[in-house]
Amino acid sequence: xxxxxxxxxxxxxxxxxxxxxxxxxxxxxxxxxxxxxxxxxxxxxxxxxxxxxxxxxxxxxxxxxxxxxxxxxxxxxxxxxxxxxxxxxxxxxxxxxxxxxxxxxxxxxxxxxxxxxxxxxxxxxxxxxxxxxxxxxxxxxxxxxxxxxxxxxxxxxxxxxxxxxxxxxxxxxxxxxxxxxxxxxxxxxxxxxxxxxxxxxxxxxxxxxxxxxxxxxxxxxxxxxxxxxxxxxxxxxxxxxxxxxxxxxxxxxxxxxxxxxxxxxxxxxxxxxxxxxxxxxxxxxxxxxxxxxxxxxxxxx
Numbered sequence: 001x002x003x004x005x006x007x008x009x010x011x012x013x014x015x016x017x018x019x020x021x022x023x024x025x026x027x028x029x030x031x032x033x034x035x036x037x038x039x040x041x042x043x044x045x046x047x048x049x050x051x052x053x054x055x056x057x058x059x060x061x062x063x064x065x066x067x068x069x070x071x072x073x074x075x076x077x078x079x080x081x082x083x084x085x086x087x088x089x090x091x092x093x094x095x096x097x098x099x100x101x102x103x104x105x106x107x108x109x110x111x112x113x114x115x116x117x118x119x120x121x122x123x124x125x126x127x128x129x130x131x132x133x134x135x136x137x138x139x140x141x142x143x144x145x146x147x148x149x150x151x152x153x154x155x156x157x158x159x160x161x162x163x164x165x166x167x168x169x170x171x172x173x174x175x176x177x178x179x180x181x182x183x184x185x186x187x188x189x190x191x192x193x194x195x196x197x198x199x200x201x202x203x204x205x206x207x208x209x210x211x212x213x214x215x216x217x218x219x220x221x222x223x224x225x226x227x228x229x230x231x232x233x234x235x236x237x238x239x240x241x242x243x244x245x246x247x248x249x250x251x252x253x254x255x256x257x258x259x260x261x262x263x264x265x266x267x268x269x270x271x272x273x274x275x276x277x278x279x280x281x282x283x284x285x286x287x288x289x290x291x292x293x294x295x296x297x298x299x300x301x
Contacts, residue, residue: 022127025134032300039298050161054178055222062247063179070173072122073181079118080184086110087195100146104196108143128166135159141198148193149201150214150296156185157215178219186216190256209271210257214292220250221285232284235276236265
Protein backbone atom coordinates (compact mmCIF):
# COMPACT_ATOMS: atom_id res chain seq x y z
CA UNK A 1 0.00 0.00 0.00
CA UNK A 2 1.36 3.40 -0.97
CA UNK A 3 0.83 6.78 0.66
CA UNK A 4 -1.13 7.84 -2.43
CA UNK A 5 -3.85 5.36 -1.44
CA UNK A 6 -4.43 7.09 1.89
CA UNK A 7 -5.43 10.60 0.82
CA UNK A 8 -8.70 9.76 -1.02
CA UNK A 9 -10.05 8.09 2.12
CA UNK A 10 -10.26 11.30 4.08
CA UNK A 11 -11.84 14.66 3.63
CA UNK A 12 -10.33 17.52 5.60
CA UNK A 13 -11.12 16.82 9.28
CA UNK A 14 -12.83 19.36 11.47
CA UNK A 15 -11.42 19.92 14.92
CA UNK A 16 -11.25 22.92 17.28
CA UNK A 17 -7.55 23.63 16.83
CA UNK A 18 -8.05 27.32 17.60
CA UNK A 19 -8.74 26.39 21.23
CA UNK A 20 -5.75 24.08 21.61
CA UNK A 21 -2.07 24.81 22.13
CA UNK A 22 0.37 22.38 20.54
CA UNK A 23 4.00 21.67 21.33
CA UNK A 24 6.51 18.97 20.52
CA UNK A 25 6.52 16.57 23.52
CA UNK A 26 9.68 16.39 25.59
CA UNK A 27 10.79 14.46 28.64
CA UNK A 28 9.61 16.21 31.80
CA UNK A 29 10.10 13.50 34.45
CA UNK A 30 13.82 13.77 35.09
CA UNK A 31 13.89 13.36 38.87
CA UNK A 32 11.93 11.29 41.38
CA UNK A 33 10.22 14.45 42.63
CA UNK A 34 8.75 14.99 39.16
CA UNK A 35 6.63 11.84 39.47
CA UNK A 36 4.28 13.58 41.90
CA UNK A 37 3.85 16.49 39.47
CA UNK A 38 2.98 13.98 36.76
CA UNK A 39 0.44 12.19 38.98
CA UNK A 40 -1.23 15.53 39.79
CA UNK A 41 -1.26 16.76 36.21
CA UNK A 42 -4.20 17.11 33.85
CA UNK A 43 -2.31 14.99 31.32
CA UNK A 44 -2.13 12.06 33.77
CA UNK A 45 -5.85 12.23 34.51
CA UNK A 46 -6.70 12.53 30.83
CA UNK A 47 -4.49 9.61 29.84
CA UNK A 48 -5.71 7.27 32.58
CA UNK A 49 -9.29 8.41 32.04
CA UNK A 50 -8.97 7.57 28.36
CA UNK A 51 -7.86 4.01 29.15
CA UNK A 52 -10.74 3.52 31.59
CA UNK A 53 -13.30 5.09 29.23
CA UNK A 54 -12.30 2.96 26.25
CA UNK A 55 -12.42 -0.08 28.53
CA UNK A 56 -16.00 0.83 29.45
CA UNK A 57 -16.95 1.13 25.79
CA UNK A 58 -15.62 -2.32 24.86
CA UNK A 59 -17.04 -4.28 27.80
CA UNK A 60 -18.44 -7.66 26.78
CA UNK A 61 -17.58 -7.03 23.11
CA UNK A 62 -15.67 -9.23 20.70
CA UNK A 63 -13.28 -7.68 18.20
CA UNK A 64 -15.27 -9.29 15.38
CA UNK A 65 -18.45 -7.52 16.52
CA UNK A 66 -17.36 -3.99 15.63
CA UNK A 67 -18.82 -2.24 12.60
CA UNK A 68 -16.86 -0.88 9.67
CA UNK A 69 -14.28 1.77 10.60
CA UNK A 70 -14.76 5.47 10.07
CA UNK A 71 -12.62 7.11 7.40
CA UNK A 72 -10.04 8.49 9.84
CA UNK A 73 -9.66 5.13 11.58
CA UNK A 74 -9.27 3.41 8.21
CA UNK A 75 -6.43 5.80 7.40
CA UNK A 76 -4.63 4.72 10.57
CA UNK A 77 -5.17 1.05 9.70
CA UNK A 78 -3.70 1.69 6.26
CA UNK A 79 -0.68 3.44 7.79
CA UNK A 80 -0.03 0.47 10.08
CA UNK A 81 -0.23 -1.78 7.03
CA UNK A 82 2.38 0.34 5.26
CA UNK A 83 4.68 0.02 8.28
CA UNK A 84 4.14 -3.74 8.26
CA UNK A 85 5.16 -3.88 4.61
CA UNK A 86 8.35 -1.98 5.45
CA UNK A 87 9.26 -4.77 7.89
CA UNK A 88 9.07 -7.18 4.95
CA UNK A 89 11.07 -4.88 2.69
CA UNK A 90 14.02 -4.12 4.99
CA UNK A 91 16.38 -7.12 5.19
CA UNK A 92 17.87 -8.26 8.46
CA UNK A 93 21.53 -7.52 9.04
CA UNK A 94 24.00 -10.35 9.51
CA UNK A 95 25.36 -10.17 13.04
CA UNK A 96 26.75 -12.44 15.70
CA UNK A 97 24.38 -11.56 18.55
CA UNK A 98 21.00 -13.24 18.67
CA UNK A 99 18.90 -10.34 19.97
CA UNK A 100 18.43 -6.84 18.65
CA UNK A 101 18.92 -6.91 14.90
CA UNK A 102 20.27 -3.54 13.81
CA UNK A 103 17.98 -3.46 10.77
CA UNK A 104 15.33 -2.26 13.23
CA UNK A 105 17.14 1.08 13.29
CA UNK A 106 16.68 1.41 9.54
CA UNK A 107 12.97 0.66 9.93
CA UNK A 108 12.63 3.27 12.70
CA UNK A 109 14.43 5.86 10.60
CA UNK A 110 12.03 5.29 7.73
CA UNK A 111 9.04 5.69 10.06
CA UNK A 112 10.39 9.01 11.34
CA UNK A 113 11.24 10.23 7.84
CA UNK A 114 7.84 9.36 6.38
CA UNK A 115 5.42 9.88 9.28
CA UNK A 116 4.77 13.56 8.49
CA UNK A 117 3.81 12.58 4.96
CA UNK A 118 1.72 9.61 6.10
CA UNK A 119 -0.35 11.73 8.50
CA UNK A 120 -0.53 14.82 6.31
CA UNK A 121 -4.12 14.21 5.19
CA UNK A 122 -5.28 13.08 8.63
CA UNK A 123 -3.81 16.01 10.59
CA UNK A 124 -3.38 18.94 8.17
CA UNK A 125 -2.40 21.48 10.84
CA UNK A 126 1.39 21.23 11.10
CA UNK A 127 1.68 22.19 14.78
CA UNK A 128 -0.86 19.52 15.73
CA UNK A 129 0.79 16.95 13.49
CA UNK A 130 4.24 17.62 14.97
CA UNK A 131 2.95 16.78 18.44
CA UNK A 132 0.80 13.77 17.62
CA UNK A 133 3.25 12.16 15.20
CA UNK A 134 6.00 12.11 17.82
CA UNK A 135 3.86 9.82 19.99
CA UNK A 136 3.32 7.57 17.00
CA UNK A 137 7.03 7.45 16.16
CA UNK A 138 7.83 6.23 19.68
CA UNK A 139 5.16 3.52 19.66
CA UNK A 140 7.18 0.63 18.28
CA UNK A 141 10.39 0.46 20.28
CA UNK A 142 13.68 2.18 21.01
CA UNK A 143 16.00 2.26 18.01
CA UNK A 144 19.13 2.74 20.14
CA UNK A 145 18.53 -0.08 22.61
CA UNK A 146 16.50 -2.11 20.09
CA UNK A 147 13.89 -2.96 22.69
CA UNK A 148 10.17 -2.52 23.35
CA UNK A 149 8.18 -2.12 26.55
CA UNK A 150 5.19 -0.55 28.25
CA UNK A 151 6.50 2.96 27.58
CA UNK A 152 6.18 2.38 23.84
CA UNK A 153 2.70 0.93 24.27
CA UNK A 154 1.89 4.04 26.32
CA UNK A 155 3.06 6.26 23.45
CA UNK A 156 0.58 4.58 21.10
CA UNK A 157 -2.28 4.90 23.58
CA UNK A 158 -1.42 8.60 23.96
CA UNK A 159 -1.39 8.86 20.16
CA UNK A 160 -4.94 7.46 20.10
CA UNK A 161 -6.01 9.74 22.95
CA UNK A 162 -4.61 12.74 21.07
CA UNK A 163 -6.58 11.91 17.92
CA UNK A 164 -9.78 11.93 19.97
CA UNK A 165 -8.67 15.10 21.75
CA UNK A 166 -8.27 17.07 18.53
CA UNK A 167 -11.41 15.62 16.96
CA UNK A 168 -9.88 13.43 14.25
CA UNK A 169 -11.67 10.49 15.88
CA UNK A 170 -15.21 10.87 17.16
CA UNK A 171 -17.40 9.15 19.73
CA UNK A 172 -18.63 6.58 17.22
CA UNK A 173 -15.04 5.43 16.65
CA UNK A 174 -14.31 4.43 20.24
CA UNK A 175 -15.27 0.76 20.06
CA UNK A 176 -13.43 0.23 16.78
CA UNK A 177 -10.32 2.00 18.04
CA UNK A 178 -10.23 0.04 21.31
CA UNK A 179 -10.85 -3.25 19.56
CA UNK A 180 -9.77 -3.48 15.92
CA UNK A 181 -7.30 -0.62 15.55
CA UNK A 182 -5.51 -1.59 18.76
CA UNK A 183 -5.44 -5.19 17.53
CA UNK A 184 -3.75 -4.04 14.30
CA UNK A 185 -1.17 -2.17 16.37
CA UNK A 186 -0.52 -5.23 18.53
CA UNK A 187 -0.15 -7.44 15.45
CA UNK A 188 2.48 -5.08 14.04
CA UNK A 189 4.35 -4.84 17.35
CA UNK A 190 4.53 -8.61 17.67
CA UNK A 191 5.73 -8.91 14.10
CA UNK A 192 8.46 -6.35 14.81
CA UNK A 193 9.44 -8.00 18.11
CA UNK A 194 9.91 -11.39 16.52
CA UNK A 195 11.43 -10.23 13.24
CA UNK A 196 14.01 -7.87 14.73
CA UNK A 197 14.33 -9.84 18.01
CA UNK A 198 13.56 -6.82 20.19
CA UNK A 199 14.48 -7.24 23.83
CA UNK A 200 11.97 -6.38 26.57
CA UNK A 201 12.50 -2.85 27.89
CA UNK A 202 12.86 -2.84 31.66
CA UNK A 203 11.33 -6.29 32.04
CA UNK A 204 10.63 -7.52 35.56
CA UNK A 205 10.72 -11.12 34.36
CA UNK A 206 8.14 -13.49 35.81
CA UNK A 207 6.91 -10.74 38.13
CA UNK A 208 5.46 -8.71 35.24
CA UNK A 209 2.36 -9.56 33.22
CA UNK A 210 4.49 -10.28 30.19
CA UNK A 211 7.66 -8.79 28.77
CA UNK A 212 6.04 -6.16 26.56
CA UNK A 213 2.42 -5.12 27.18
CA UNK A 214 0.05 -3.90 29.88
CA UNK A 215 -2.82 -1.89 28.38
CA UNK A 216 -3.59 -4.88 26.17
CA UNK A 217 -4.39 -6.83 29.34
CA UNK A 218 -6.46 -3.98 30.83
CA UNK A 219 -8.61 -3.61 27.73
CA UNK A 220 -8.62 -7.38 27.29
CA UNK A 221 -10.04 -7.87 30.77
CA UNK A 222 -12.62 -5.14 30.10
CA UNK A 223 -13.76 -7.02 27.00
CA UNK A 224 -14.45 -10.11 29.09
CA UNK A 225 -16.53 -8.40 31.79
CA UNK A 226 -19.94 -10.05 31.64
CA UNK A 227 -18.69 -13.02 29.60
CA UNK A 228 -20.32 -16.12 31.07
CA UNK A 229 -18.33 -18.62 29.01
CA UNK A 230 -14.67 -17.61 29.29
CA UNK A 231 -13.65 -17.60 32.95
CA UNK A 232 -10.42 -16.28 34.52
CA UNK A 233 -9.34 -19.82 35.42
CA UNK A 234 -8.88 -20.40 31.67
CA UNK A 235 -6.04 -17.86 31.44
CA UNK A 236 -3.37 -20.58 31.23
CA UNK A 237 -5.31 -22.67 28.70
CA UNK A 238 -3.23 -22.34 25.54
CA UNK A 239 -5.74 -24.19 23.35
CA UNK A 240 -8.53 -21.82 24.35
CA UNK A 241 -6.22 -18.84 23.92
CA UNK A 242 -5.45 -19.84 20.33
CA UNK A 243 -9.15 -20.39 19.59
CA UNK A 244 -10.30 -16.97 20.84
CA UNK A 245 -7.16 -14.85 20.25
CA UNK A 246 -8.67 -13.08 17.25
CA UNK A 247 -11.59 -11.85 19.35
CA UNK A 248 -10.04 -10.97 22.71
CA UNK A 249 -6.94 -8.87 23.47
CA UNK A 250 -6.27 -10.73 26.72
CA UNK A 251 -6.09 -14.13 25.09
CA UNK A 252 -4.17 -12.78 22.11
CA UNK A 253 -1.50 -11.89 24.68
CA UNK A 254 -1.69 -15.38 26.20
CA UNK A 255 -1.42 -16.96 22.75
CA UNK A 256 1.65 -14.86 22.00
CA UNK A 257 3.22 -15.92 25.30
CA UNK A 258 2.65 -19.56 24.31
CA UNK A 259 4.64 -18.94 21.14
CA UNK A 260 7.64 -17.18 22.67
CA UNK A 261 8.04 -18.79 26.10
CA UNK A 262 8.66 -22.35 27.22
CA UNK A 263 8.22 -24.16 30.50
CA UNK A 264 5.40 -24.21 33.06
CA UNK A 265 3.05 -21.23 32.80
CA UNK A 266 3.14 -20.67 36.56
CA UNK A 267 6.91 -20.20 36.38
CA UNK A 268 7.37 -17.91 33.36
CA UNK A 269 4.12 -15.95 33.87
CA UNK A 270 3.63 -15.97 37.62
CA UNK A 271 1.50 -12.82 37.83
CA UNK A 272 -0.90 -14.08 35.18
CA UNK A 273 -1.05 -17.44 36.93
CA UNK A 274 -2.04 -15.66 40.15
CA UNK A 275 -4.63 -13.56 38.32
CA UNK A 276 -6.35 -16.73 37.09
CA UNK A 277 -7.52 -17.34 40.66
CA UNK A 278 -9.47 -14.05 40.78
CA UNK A 279 -13.22 -14.85 40.62
CA UNK A 280 -14.31 -12.50 37.82
CA UNK A 281 -13.05 -10.24 35.05
CA UNK A 282 -14.37 -7.07 36.66
CA UNK A 283 -12.05 -7.54 39.63
CA UNK A 284 -9.20 -8.41 37.30
CA UNK A 285 -9.80 -5.25 35.28
CA UNK A 286 -9.89 -2.96 38.32
CA UNK A 287 -6.86 -4.70 39.82
CA UNK A 288 -4.87 -4.30 36.61
CA UNK A 289 -5.65 -0.58 36.49
CA UNK A 290 -4.32 -0.19 40.04
CA UNK A 291 -1.25 -2.22 39.14
CA UNK A 292 -0.69 -0.15 35.98
CA UNK A 293 -0.80 3.07 37.99
CA UNK A 294 1.75 1.74 40.48
CA UNK A 295 4.07 -0.29 38.25
CA UNK A 296 4.05 1.79 35.06
CA UNK A 297 2.66 5.31 35.46
CA UNK A 298 4.32 6.03 38.81
CA UNK A 299 7.61 4.18 38.30
CA UNK A 300 10.90 6.08 38.24
CA UNK A 301 13.08 5.83 36.28
